[in-house]
Amino acid sequence: xxxxxxxxxxxxxxxxxxxxxxxxxxxxxxxxxxxxxxxxxxxxxxxxxxxxxxxxxxxxxxxxxxxxxxxxxxxxxxxxxxxxxxxxxxxxxxxxxxxxxxxxxxxxxxxxxxxxxxxxxxxxxxxxxxxxxxxxxxxxxxxxxxxxxxxxxxxxxxxxxxxxxxxxxxxxxxxxxxxxxxxxxxxxxxxxxxxxxxxxxxxxxxxxxxxxxxxxxxxxxxxxxxxxxxxxxxxxxxxxxxxxxxxxxxxxxxxxxxxxxxxxxxxxxxxxxxxxxxxxxxxxxxxxxxxxxxxxxxxxxxxxxxxxxxxxxxxxxxxxxxxxxxxxxxxxxxxxxxxxxxxxxxxxxxxxxxxxxxxxxxxxxxxxxxxxxxxxxxxxxxxxxxxxxxxxxxxxxxxxxxxxxxxxxxxxxxxxxxxxxxxxxxxxxxxxxxxxxxxxxxxxxxxxxxxxxxxxxxxxxxxxxxxxxxxxxxxxxxxxxxxxxxxxxxxxxxxxxxxxxxxxxxxxxxxxxxxxxxxxxxxxxxxxxxxxxxxxxxxxxxxxxxxxxxxxxxxxxxxxxxxxxxxxxxxxxxxxxxxxxxxxxxxxxxxxxxxxxxxxxxxxxxxxxxxxxxxxxxxxxxxxxxxxxxxxxxxxxxxxxxxxxxxxxxxxxxxxxxxxxxxxxxxxxxxxxxxxxxxxxxxxxxxxxxxxxxxxxxxxxxxxxxxxxxxxxxxxxxxxxxxxxxxxxxxxxxxxxxxxxxxxxxxxxxxxxxxxxxxxxxxxxxxxxxx
Amino acid sequence: xxxxxxxxxxxxxxxxxxxxxxxxxxxxxxxxxxxxxxxxxxxxxxxxxxxxxxxxxxxxxxxxxxxxxxxxxxxxxxxxxxxxxxxxxxxxxxxxxxxxxxxxxxxxxxxxxxxxxxxxxxxxxxxxxxxxxxxxxxxxxxxxxxxxxxxxxxxxxxxxxxxxxxxxxxxxxxxxxxxxxxxxx
Numbered sequence: 001x002x003x004x005x006x007x008x009x010x011x012x013x014x015x016x017x018x019x020x021x022x023x024x025x026x027x028x029x030x031x032x033x034x035x036x037x038x039x040x041x042x043x044x045x046x047x048x049x050x051x052x053x054x055x056x057x058x059x060x061x062x063x064x065x066x067x068x069x070x071x072x073x074x075x076x077x078x079x080x081x082x083x084x085x086x087x088x089x090x091x092x093x094x095x096x097x098x099x100x101x102x103x104x105x106x107x108x109x110x111x112x113x114x115x116x117x118x119x120x121x122x123x124x125x126x127x128x129x130x131x132x133x134x135x136x137x138x139x140x141x142x143x144x145x146x147x148x149x150x151x152x153x154x155x156x157x158x159x160x161x162x163x164x165x166x167x168x169x170x171x172x173x174x175x176x177x178x179x180x181x182x183x184x185x186x187x188x189x190x191x192x193x194x195x196x197x198x199x200x201x202x203x204x205x206x207x208x209x210x211x212x213x214x215x216x217x218x219x220x221x222x223x224x225x226x227x228x229x230x231x232x233x234x235x236x237x238x239x240x241x242x243x244x245x246x247x248x249x250x251x252x253x254x255x256x257x258x259x260x261x262x263x264x265x266x267x268x269x270x271x272x273x274x275x276x277x278x279x280x281x282x283x284x285x286x287x288x289x290x291x292x293x294x295x296x297x298x299x300x301x302x303x304x305x306x307x308x309x310x311x312x313x314x315x316x317x318x319x320x321x322x323x324x325x326x327x328x329x330x331x332x333x334x335x336x337x338x339x340x341x342x343x344x345x346x347x348x349x350x351x352x353x354x355x356x357x358x359x360x361x362x363x364x365x366x367x368x369x370x371x372x373x374x375x376x377x378x379x380x381x382x383x384x385x386x387x388x389x390x391x392x393x394x395x396x397x398x399x400x401x402x403x404x405x406x407x408x409x410x411x412x413x414x415x416x417x418x419x420x421x422x423x424x425x426x427x428x429x430x431x432x433x434x435x436x437x438x439x440x441x442x443x444x445x446x447x448x449x450x451x452x453x454x455x456x457x458x459x460x461x462x463x464x465x466x467x468x469x470x471x472x473x474x475x476x477x478x479x480x481x482x483x484x485x486x487x488x489x490x491x492x493x494x495x496x497x498x499x500x501x502x503x504x505x506x507x508x509x510x511x512x513x514x515x516x517x518x519x520x521x522x523x524x525x526x527x528x529x530x531x532x533x534x535x536x537x538x539x540x541x542x543x544x545x546x547x548x549x550x551x552x553x554x555x556x557x558x559x560x561x562x563x564x565x566x567x568x569x570x571x572x573x574x575x576x577x578x579x580x581x582x583x584x585x586x587x588x589x590x591x592x593x594x595x596x597x598x599x600x601x602x603x604x605x606x607x608x609x610x611x612x613x614x615x616x617x618x619x620x621x622x623x624x625x626x627x628x629x630x631x632x633x634x635x636x637x638x639x640x641x642x643x644x645x646x647x648x649x650x651x652x653x654x655x656x657x658x659x660x661x662x663x664x665x666x667x668x669x670x671x672x673x674x675x676x677x678x679x680x681x682x683x684x685x686x687x688x689x690x691x692x693x694x695x696x697x698x699x700x701x702x703x704x705x706x707x708x709x710x711x712x713x714x715x716x717x718x719x720x721x722x723x724x725x726x727x728x729x730x731x732x733x734x735x736x737x738x739x740x741x742x743x744x745x746x747x748x749x750x751x752x753x754x755x756x757x758x759x760x761x762x763x764x765x766x767x768x769x770x771x
Numbered sequence: 772x773x774x775x776x777x778x779x780x781x782x783x784x785x786x787x788x789x790x791x792x793x794x795x796x797x798x799x800x801x802x803x804x805x806x807x808x809x810x811x812x813x814x815x816x817x818x819x820x821x822x823x824x825x826x827x828x829x830x831x832x833x834x835x836x837x838x839x840x841x842x843x844x845x846x847x848x849x850x851x852x853x854x855x856x857x858x859x860x861x862x863x864x865x866x867x868x869x870x871x872x873x874x875x876x877x878x879x880x881x882x883x884x885x886x887x888x889x890x891x892x893x894x895x896x897x898x899x900x901x902x903x904x905x906x907x908x909x910x911x912x913x914x915x916x917x918x919x920x921x922x923x924x925x926x927x928x929x930x931x932x933x934x935x936x937x938x939x940x941x942x943x944x945x946x947x948x949x950x951x952x953x954x955x956x
Contacts, residue, residue: 013881021874022870189885189887191822274830484934659881664933667937
């Protein structure tokens, strides 16, 4: 029998929503420290060039405290490949490159000083296409690349295989090959990137007010860059104005700000302008995916062969490791008997890509789900049916070794197929089918994502300290990070459920590396799962201590006790004692002990072997979406009319916050599908503003019909799985399938702009004329 | 270059002192011709609840009310605020510190995630709600016509949000309008 839950599952507003709505929340750009200077960065004007600097003019400007260039600093290169110099020396490789930095009394003086730095460039021809960069005679783009691959411009490779590919090819009834191309999308967090660095000139210790998503990895990376002990660096996380993966890496501007503070002995702040945010913060990986896939006579998937070329840009970030996730979609989404996967990240003189909600999965899912529609059409099978008969199942261990102890894939598909059925029949059967100005279509897509963390770092754990003060107030000190998703609130709800303390008597401390225990960071949809389990572990220890004292006070032998409404009571409610009294008796009487407990939780997952096989997550999340679109064949505009979402969340922890993740994720997916592309031309970004880079607005939101599927995973807190990334992952694929369904054309790249729609229609008409 | 009055062109004015009401308080400040209202509020007056996100009038994060009209403070010159009545997110709090009805509606409907757009969004909604209040009910029937969901979405188009997908924001506005001006069922 499941325990009756009083708080978990309810729709409770975010704990700090009132603070954020009041305007009193302090974001990075709101910090002001005494004596603070303002930093500004000079970036290159050309994507590929040699350069020399003349600082004379800038240095004489009154109010300039300090200017640094590569010649002035002793630092290590950054990124996990250590291929990225913080300040560039003598040559630049992309339009983002930092060549000097100023600290000054005001922002205006800092910006003026940057303008006064004279740079002489010797311009080189940039190499902006990854296929050009792979030619034998291509220039060396990153001279710090390790050189351990077959070509000097390859930054990283991944190879994976399972099953007998040739046997599966032979038994396939249909084999299709297609090329898919995916654009650069950028996070466009509303809060611009910022950092405030404060170096204590006496102790030489450094405090950084940073919006990082991964404070402990960041602390270590910063220490490596600055050649100082990690413990001398304290990371304080102010309230973060949006993350979505953009704050997973440490970037040059953050090291630069630390250097300026160390140099001047004063606090220094750098806040990006919006243009800088577009140019100098990371993007989703653009990539070309060549996919060959087969299906047998019954409609069962036989094999997938995948070759991916990713445009890495000039330097490597965690984004280069997205094939970890991409290969999971190809190897393990729907049952497939054989798979070969090869991906390479190739250096170019474009801006470097990073990690973005979904971590490669939206790209993979787009290619895979488009291909499934093509295979279905080729064997004459319904698009819903082919997905249903190949769906993943509970208990399945995939070719890659992912163990689906629980799996709601089939149920998710059933739900969206059923809910969209009426609309689908109208769209497919109506008189307007494939003719007339406005044409409707419905598309499907599924997704598989890690739902219980992802062991890609040596530990995927999270530490928690939980304590109750003598007045009955509970404090949770968690290693995990809040970036707006509401994890603090979920943790407070868990503590409330388990300790019988009202949520408003629980606070969560999570923003200071000198205080909070270690955690790997907020990514991989892991926080509620990993931090939630960590908290439950700490609470179990704390409850034992409290129960022992309560039994003594209640003189109730070893009766079962319950924590309810601020009381500890016998199960039948006959005898009870106030929780705060128990805490005081623990402190002031025997055993003279604090009501505090620590716990470190490591998910039951495996580090994958060199062939990328192993059960990398504590659980797996599944989802399916069905999307209805209406296409205007005169203008090429695509309007999303309805989105049906069914997602295996394990167990709903907070209905309201869950819906918030679904709505926000789906709308980002709609942006990816229809509007968003950071355009590069010859190494330059040509749309670095909200006017030309289109984010979806309030008017672009269709009705989103969300149905959570609960599968109760035994490893999750109350059965819950990760949810944050999932809603974005299948959206673009489902929209592309819907457009294809409406028009009878192939869609093989994103975003599906009006121009692409019209061109596809034109090609189709041309072909019909020829026929 | 020095300004010349002899050639007939007007003199370049370097600084003007403006007097305006901000959140019910009289403020006297010298401002440069190109100082934006956003700079005046955030950098000079320390009213950092108003957010700076694009500085070119595209995102709405810096929305404040100038004489009850929602404007992008980043594009509004501070000199033009002379003599006007300005309300910012700080001025929305109730005396004693409680949240205003708009802020409360946003919180209760789960419409706040990272919260960076929330200040501007709340100001835009304040203007929308005020405007609705200014429409008299139909004298014959006593009924009011409330904006449709699509109308509300249209009115919020100038305020970008990257987290919420807007649905819960629109829910909050709909519920608030219904509560304040809705016709009895």
